[in-house]
Amino acid sequence: MSKKVEMKTRILKTNEDWAGRNREVLAGKGVKALNLMSSPGSGKTTILERTVESLRDEIRLGVIEGDLQTELDAERIRRLGIPVYQIETGGGCHLDAEMVARAMEQLPLEEIDLLFIENVGNLVCPAEFDLGEDLKVMVASVTEGHDKPAKYPLMFREASVILVNKMDLVSATDFDMEAFARDVAKINPKAEVFWVSAKTGAGFEEWCEWLKGYVKGKP
Amino acid sequence: MHELALMQGILEQVEQKVVEHALKKVTRVKLVVGKMTAALPDALRFCFSVLTEDGPCAGAELEIEEREIVAACSDCKEEFTVRGIDFRCPRCNGRNTRVVQGNELYIDFIEGE
Ligand SMILES: Nc1nc2c(ncn2[C@@H]2O[C@H](COP(=O)(O)OP(=O)(O)OP(=O)(O)O)[C@@H](O)[C@H]2O)c(=O)[nH]1
Numbered sequence: 001m002s003k004k005v006e007m008k009t010r011i012l013k014t015n016e017d018w019a020g021r022n023r024e025v026l027a028g029k030g031v032k033a034l035n036l037m038s039s040p041g042s043g044k045t046t047i048l049e050r051t052v053e054s055l056r057d058e059i060r061l062g063v064i065e066g067d068l069q070t071e072l073d074a075e076r077i078r079r080l081g082i083p084v085y086q087i088e089t090g091g092g093c094h095l096d097a098e099m100v101a102r103a104m105e106q107l108p109l110e111e112i113d114l115l116f117i118e119n120v121g122n123l124v125c126p127a128e129f130d131l132g133e134d135l136k137v138m139v140a141s142v143t144e145g146h147d148k149p150a151k152y153p154l155m156f157r158e159a160s161v162i163l164v165n166k167m168d169l170v171s172a173t174d175f176d177m178e179a180f181a182r183d184v185a186k187i188n189p190k191a192e193v194f195w196v197s198a199k200t201g202a203g204f205e206e207w208c209e210w211l212k213g214y215v216k217g218k219p
Numbered sequence: 220m221h222e223l224a225l226m227q228g229i230l231e232q233v234e235q236k237v238v239e240h241a242l243k244k245v246t247r248v249k250l251v252v253g254k255m256t257a258a259l260p261d262a263l264r265f266c267f268s269v270l271t272e273d274g275p276c277a278g279a280e281l282e283i284e285e286r287e288i289v290a291a292c293s294d295c296k297e298e299f300t301v302r303g304i305d306f307r308c309p310r311c312n313g314r315n316t317r318v319v320q321g322n323e324l325y326i327d328f329i330e331g332e
Pocket residue numbers: 038039040041042043044045046047073120121122165166167168169196197198199200
């Protein structure tokens with residue numbers, strides 16, 4: 001005899017529960033957390049290095065680094081003298097909220113106002129996993145092409161801020177800034193977009209000013 | 220990309236129900252997957268077939284109901300299906316829209332004996 005069992009079970013429920021707990025812990029300690037996402041090599045770590053250099057005297061910063069196998073990115077940040085914790089996902093294609101919870105335990109959250117979480121380089125999966133962050137920040141570099149918003153709309157939709165990086169190289173590519181901006185305006189018309197170069201520092205004044213305002217403005 | 224991990228999670232949940240309801244075998248698993256998620260139905264089907272070669276779900280049918288992306292406009296209250304990548308309101312051209320359907324990712328029900 002056939003029997004039907006109703007479930008209505010959310011598949012990502014475990015992650016959502018962890019994310020909710022992270023959000024409570026962070027809010028309790030007065031930490032704002034940013035989840036930094038992009039495809040591999042778009043410049044997340046280089047952007048972090050430059051951002052940390054310009055903000056570390058004004059804002060107490062911390063970083064969680066997600067990486068498949070190595071400590072390389074964490075070492076780059078550690079040199080700048082701020083607290084950093086490295087998560088090795090062991091091949092996992094995204095960070096999940098439980099990994100971030102473990103990392104948070106290893107950081108002096110009382111001494112941090114702004115926590116950056118560098119996700120694993122991947123343009124698809126990280127967008128689906130809430131980490132408990134306050135804001136999703138996405139990096140897209142001009143060398144990847146202007147068609148990325150149209151091809152990977154999910155992450156562009158989820159991001160509150162989009163950093164278009166490697167602008168120093170834009171003239172060497174066929175990257176169409178207008179087409180990119182037009183697609184982003186369709187997918188996520190409320191997103192803040194900054195055109196930057198982590199190599200030359202172009203655009204970082206605006207981006208860092210925005211971050212300062214964000215950290216101070218939020219209750 | 221992480222459909223294998225998703226399917227492992229799904230089957231764990233299903234097997235828990237199998238025990239709770241003293242089922243001998245599962246004949247059907249029904250999922251609901253919104254198009255805003257990164258989970259691809261074909262990849263889910265493939266992972267299901269690989270992971271259910273034996274166990275209580277062996278031979279079970281996997282049904283996946285896909286949900287279109289529907290957004291609602293906060294300015295004029297219009298609800299519309301998002302086609303392609305345009306999330307702006309087709310009625311008032313408003314930018315204040317939010318997704319009201321398409322983020323679903325859940326196990327609806329199972330059937331078994
Ligand atoms: N020309 C140029 N190169 C850049 C810029 N930003 C980063 N790069 C280079 O791009 C490469 C990748 O930069 P990373 O910062 O390691 O990129 P990532 O996103 O952290 O990479 P993963 O963590 O591996 O996903 C490095 O060789 C950087 O020097 C930029 O604005 N302009």
